[in-house]
Amino acid sequence: MQIQQLGTPLTLLLLTLFFGVTFLITLSIGRKQENADHYMTAGNRVAFGISAASMTATWIWASSLYASATAGYTYGISGPIHYGLWGALMILFIYPFGRRIRSLAPRAHTLAEILHVRHGRSSQLILAGSNILGSLLSLTSNFIAGGALIAMLSPLSFSTGLLLIAMGVLLYTLWSGIRASILTDFVQVCAMLGAVVIIVPAVFFAAGGPAIFETGAVNLTPQQQSFFSSDAFLNQGAPYIAAVLAYAIGNQTIAQRLFAVREDKIKQTFVTATIGYGATVIGVGMLGVLALYLGLEPMGGDVNNLIPQLAASYLGVGFLCLFFIMVVGSMASTADSDLSALSSIVMTDIYGRNIAQPGSANPKLMLLIGRITMIVATGAATYIASNRLNILELLVLVGAIWGALVFPVIASFYWGRVTNKAFTIAVLAALAVFFPVRFGWVTLSGPVATVSDFFAVIGVGVIAGLMSFGFFGLRAGIATAFVAALAVLPLGMGFLHQYPVLTASLLAYAVSTVLCVAISLAGRERFDFARIAAETGRFDESQAAT
């Protein structure tokens, strides 16, 4: 089949238009009286429309579009649900915890900053370090997606595409930090969501319409034709459920928006972003299902080529331009958020709370550090991206690592007895169990498998309990945890260890929870939560530009 390309002049024109318009929008942000806090949190008063747009745009990244289509192509009609639905719930489930965090620390900049007050330096740096790793890999992944898209749809090389994308994103984000990121997200979300509204039906009808489902059914296995595919659930859905809370806790881009949005608009923002993300990503995933019905073979055997390949095969130049903007928009909106997140972590958690003397952080120096961080991060991500590593796998790994942090972090925001010692030991021990299981250094058989399955079942209970706790409180959380664990016990024993990726994540939850609770109960600490609001105040008392 003939593959359509955009040509170098048209590709450059589209990129210039996209990044040019984005940059012009950021110029509307006043810069004469810069404020370090606003560079990180936009003054904590962003309204609903713009924050919902920003949350949606940030959570939809190029890799999620590609991965959802891959899930559709691999697992059939339930595949995109098992990717998009759980990804969407990540946003929803952080919302109740988000409200608690904002009430405890209305003027904080990062989650790690709160941990610094709550526990001290080691806990703060564990969380900040994992946030930095995650954001850097996310940034790299987006750059790779951008470079690969340009290489496929134009005569330009991957490296040229990579550089164009990296420079374009840095250009406007450097200007005003998260304020630039949030303001430009509205335009980007319009481009992305608008493109999904048009492109998914366009590809469907151009490829043959409803008849595809009749002629192409022979290309699907019974599992791929089922809405209740156990393959899709166990290999795609279940590990994602385990990661739901981990991503929301470990990802500073979400936390940063949590601190930026007006406190009374948190619920509306999170619910809208949940629906927007879910429908968009599942919708694009349907292109993977279509590819499966059509019997399409991905170019070069790389499933990441599926969406561009479908678009280039069935769309004319006009729609292809729209598709190009959709992917560049998804990539840029997440990349600028990652840059803002990285800068605020370095500004707050490295400089503001550790290098500078308490109460004497220099706001101007903070801003300079933030901007230097963005430049260094862009350079590092471009360098890593040029090696075309399988970043998605690394990112999934980081997500699983975050699983070790979820219970200790959430418990620290609610339970005054959690100590720095409990937090640190619980996280490190969970990681020590996670890695050998995840990478197969330990053979899960015999008694080891039995113990592993037992703790994995506890992990299921912890995840279910935390989700319930956020919405319904402590009693419901504990009851849900026990019911979920007891329900899974007969099924999970002798079974879960066959899925090491899932088991490793569940073990991280279980070990960190058991140790955190046990060590905390053994101690006598009673933390005064009022301290958090008092000790996470402003760095910059200058009048912000408005």
Added chain:
Amino acid sequence: MPTIFLTLYLLVWPVIVFAVLAVISRAFLGEMLEARKEGRTMI
């Protein structure tokens, strides 16, 4: 599985996306007009 059901399953997502886009756009425009009226920037 019936073809009509699969077609609806595929096409319902762009419809939901359109609804979300409408909600976000309406709120954004309202906020923009309000900010202009009060003589301040949106963010």
